[in-house]
Amino acid sequence: MQNYKKIAIECFYKKDFKNAKMYFSLAYEKRKNKRLLTFINICDLALKSPEEAFVFFEFFMQNYKNTKVDKDIEKLISLSQSVQFEEESEDFEGLSYQDFLLSEAKVGFKQALENVIISNKLIINDKEDFVDFLEKLLEHGYKDMLVAYMEDVSVHFYSNYRFIKLSEKIKELNYDSKD
Numbered sequence: 001m002q003n004y005k006k007i008a009i010e011c012f013y014k015k016d017f018k019n020a021k022m023y024f025s026l027a028y029e030k031r032k033n034k035r036l037l038t039f040i041n042i043c044d045l046a047l048k049s050p051e052e053a054f055v056f057f058e059f060f061m062q063n064y065k066n067t068k069v070d071k072d073i074e075k076l077i078s079l080s081q082s083v084q085f086e087e088e089s090e091d092f093e094g095l096s097y098q099d100f101l102l103s104e105a106k107v108g109f110k111q112a113l114e115n116v117i118i119s120n121k122l123i124i125n126d127k128e129d130f131v132d133f134l135e136k137l138l139e140h141g142y143k144d145m146l147v148a149y150m151e152d153v154s155v156h157f158y159s160n161y162r163f164i165k166l167s168e169k170i171k172e173l174n175y176d177s178k179d
Helices: 004-013 017-030 034-048 050-062 069-091 097-107 109-119 127-139 143-156 161-178
Strands: none
Touching (some): 004 034, 034 050
16 A cells, blocks of 8 residues: 555655655545645645745654644644735736726726626735725625625734624624524
């Protein structure tokens, strides 16, 4: 029987990240160990940023016996990927939130949102602008979209007062709709 994890580690050290990911995935299929998912996430990062991923990989390997490291590594990977996303979005020609607000003033929120969804991406670089956008989604009845966004970004807004209040409103709405 092959030791897929061992093969995956060897592939990673050879900078063969695609095969490393594949072998970690095979190991995970064989034995559903959440720690293998961390290795898979590191491989995903390695495909975009090999040097950074290698540092995470080495750290994870050296501290493998300490299970408390898993959450820290996952947070670091997530943070690293979000920083990469921001850098990539800076290169993309999209609609700024300020332009979106101008469009909203002219054609209304619903039409402005539909225009963004159909033809563009909306780039929001400021947390307060993002919370403002979330509030407008709720105000105009886009609850499902709002909840999806909030679930994706909640770790970045845990201390934002407006975001917390918006979360509470959603919980109240969910509670009221169950009656």
